[in-house]
Amino acid sequence: MTPALRPLLAGNWKMNGTASALATLDAIAEGITRLPDVFDTLLCTPATLVHRAASAAKASRIQIGGQDCHTGQAGAHTGDVSADMLADCGAHFVIVGHSERRADHAETDGLVCRKAQAAIASGLTAIICIGETGGEKAEGKTLAVVERQLLKSVPDSATAQNVVIAYEPVWAIGTGLTPTVEDVASVHRFIRDHLAARFGAEGAGMRLLYGGSVKGANAHELMAIDHVDGALVGGASLKADDFLAIARAFPALAKA
Known part of the structure; x- marks a missing residue:
């Protein structure tokens, strides 16, 4: 982890969860209270649950976020959700540029950047996702892809307070595969150096x-890597026991 940065454990429920899933949120919130307050916890629920989740989590250490937002704050965009709407529902974060949005909805780096700008303008923290596909990795293009996405997806208005970067190698999402510790360390060091060069102290933070x-099973090893300041968790965030097993890695690291 990066010294002096408070880690963030974020769960992405994706297109999962109806009202009954709030019981999982309650169980996670209860489990988090039993752990030292040395990290932040976030659950990004479907838009249909953001308001209820924010209400349910109000007295807990859990923050709530959305999974996507439109580039505009209002307008004739049937079916879309704006960053203002998410904030009004009680969200504090929003994910933008997740690989599933980039692939399924053909989202470009430029569009992701505009979504991040909209999130920042609404007072939300944008979690900007980047990462290479299996084909790009096989061609040795990992760092080139990461650099391009950082340059074109992260707005000039980014600060340590309004932007979080999530590196998710596309080939590892939901597959059970993970990069080596050395690979993760190399990419995160590259990201940190890029952000520090572009944004100075804000990028370093x-x-x-x-x-x-x-x-x-792998959270402690991954979270102990330099410049890995937390995790964005998909499937394992849908079950309280699985998510809390990851959460237990953070207090142990704080003592190291």
Whole structure:
């Protein structure tokens, strides 16, 4: 982890969860209270649950976020959700540029940047996702892809307070595969150097999350890597026991 940065454990429920899933949020919130207050915890729920989740989590250490937002704050965009709407529902964060949005909805780096700008304008923290595909990795293009996405997806208005970067190698998401410790360390060091060169102290202070098949069994090893300041967790965030198994890695690291 990066010294002096408070880690962030973020869960992405994706297109999962109805009202009954709030019981999982309650169980996670209860489990988090039993752990030392040395890290932040976030759950990004479907838009249909953001308001109820924010209400349920109000007295807990859990913060709530959205999973996407439109570039505009209002307008004739049937079915879309604006950053203002998420903030009004009680969200504090929003994920933008997740690989599933980039792939399924053909989202470009430029569009991701505009979404991040909209999130920042609404007072939300944007979690900007980046990462290479399996094909790009095989061609040795990992750092080139990461650099391009950082340059074009991260707005000039980014600060340590309003932007978090999540590195999620696409080939590792939901597959059970994870990069080697050396590979994660190399990419996160590259990201940190890039952000520090572009944004100075603000870039040095941005939290960098790793995502891609993070689970209780590997969380401590992954979170102990330099410049890995937390995790963006998919499937394992849908079950309280699985998510809390990851959370237990953070207090142990704080003591190291």
